[in-house]
Amino acid sequence: MIAAVIVIWAIVAALAVAVNRREGVNGLQAAGRTALQTGRALMIRLPLALLAASFLMQVLPVAALVPLIGPQSGLTGILLASLVGGLMPGGPMTSFPLALVVLEGGAGVPQITALITGWSVFAIHRVLAYEAPIMGWRFVGLRLACSVILPVVAGLGAEALVILMP
Amino acid sequence: MRLKTSDLVFLGLAIAGAFACWQQGGWPLVRAGLAEAAGLLLLVAPQLAAGLLMGGLIARLVSHDRVAALLGSRSRIRGLLLAAAAGAITPGGPFTSFPIVHALWVAGADAGALIAYLTAWSLIGLNRMIVWELPFLGVEFTLVRVLVSLPLPILAGLLARVLVRSPLLAMNKAPAE
Numbered sequence: 001m002i003a004a005v006i007v008i009w010a011i012v013a014a015l016a017v018a019v020n021r022r023e024g025v026n027g028l029q030a031a032g033r034t035a036l037q038t039g040r041a042l043m044i045r046l047p048l049a050l051l052a053a054s055f056l057m058q059v060l061p062v063a064a065l066v067p068l069i070g071p072q073s074g075l076t077g078i079l080l081a082s083l084v085g086g087l088m089p090g091g092p093m094t095s096f097p098l099a100l101v102v103l104e105g106g107a108g109v110p111q112i113t114a115l116i117t118g119w120s121v122f123a124i125h126r127v128l129a130y131e132a133p134i135m136g137w138r139f140v141g142l143r144l145a146c147s148v149i150l151p152v153v154a155g156l157g158a159e160a161l162v163i164l165m166p
Numbered sequence: 167m168r169l170k171t172s173d174l175v176f177l178g179l180a181i182a183g184a185f186a187c188w189q190q191g192g193w194p195l196v197r198a199g200l201a202e203a204a205g206l207l208l209l210v211a212p213q214l215a216a217g218l219l220m221g222g223l224i225a226r227l228v229s230h231d232r233v234a235a236l237l238g239s240r241s242r243i244r245g246l247l248l249a250a251a252a253g254a255i256t257p258g259g260p261f262t263s264f265p266i267v268h269a270l271w272v273a274g275a276d277a278g279a280l281i282a283y284l285t286a287w288s289l290i291g292l293n294r295m296i297v298w299e300l301p302f303l304g305v306e307f308t309l310v311r312v313l314v315s316l317p318l319p320i321l322a323g324l325l326a327r328v329l330v331r332s333p334l335l336a337m338n339k340a341p342a343e
């Protein structure tokens with residue numbers, strides 16, 4: 001986590017040097033203004049979104065799901081897991097620990113693949129907290145329409161792969 | 167700053183969540199939720215600031231013509247592959263990727279490239295894989311999941327280029343710089 005932050009800020013510094021070399025302080029100021037403008041949409045949203053996700057994660061009965069998405073649950077399990085994944089609130093710091101609980105509890109690999117894919121591409125929480133304020137709802141609509149089949153394709157692909165190499 | 171509808175949705179969810187915590191575990195569980203939210207905010211804030219700055223700086227560096235040629239609607243499959251590769255190596259969470267996507271949109275990338283980029287970032291992002299998936303779910307699971315996910319960003323990008331032509335799903339024009 002610390003390493004990731006250092007890498008990201010190193011990239012920011014490198015980009016800032018490049019902008020400064022090309023456009024001087026004016027370019028840096030313009031970049032800062034763009035950043036503030038994009039960020040303004042998040043100032044109220046983000047704290048509320050984190051609060052909502054944190055409370056909900058304390059009470060949602062995720063482990064109750066396991067029997068429904070076992071290795072034998074096939075396409076039905078894949079569809080259900082995709083849906084649940086898409087509705088799961090929170091970032092990777094909450095979803096991967098949860099995926100581990102579900103996997104160790106006995107869910108199937110194709111179903112967990114669908115769950116993580118659904119969580120990755122739908123991420124209703126991310127849509128509301130970041131994507132809609134920054135990109136607008138028309139973009140969100142188009143992206144979701146393109147992504148509907150992805151968790152199912154991934155789940156079925158994983159099922160085929162697991163059969164091929166046990 | 168004014169409240170928008172989705173702010174109210176989150177406010178409602180937060181209040182409902184807090185109430186559910188209080189009913190199930192009383193004040194200790196509410197406090198646990200609050201502490202987690204505060205911890206997440208501290209974790210996210212420095213990366214969010216970096217992501218926003220990255221988006222602003224990239225917008226100064228890339229020229230509209232170049233991005234339009236590389237990632238525009240006439241960039242064919244090469245544009246989608248390039249966008250997907252860029253998405254896969256973009257570090258950080260949504261707080262870095264969405265400002266970058268916004269900058270690319272303004273700079274002339276088309277819907278297919280933007281969606282290929284976001285899909286790759288969310289599905290096969292190296293950063294998340296190394297930091298979260300490998301430690302939690304192990305090499306074997308990660309390998310299976312990533313293998314079946316490799317073609318999906320291109321698939322989503324191609325779908326986007328088809329669907330964006332329908333009036334229902336047409337994109338807005340990119341905001342001016």
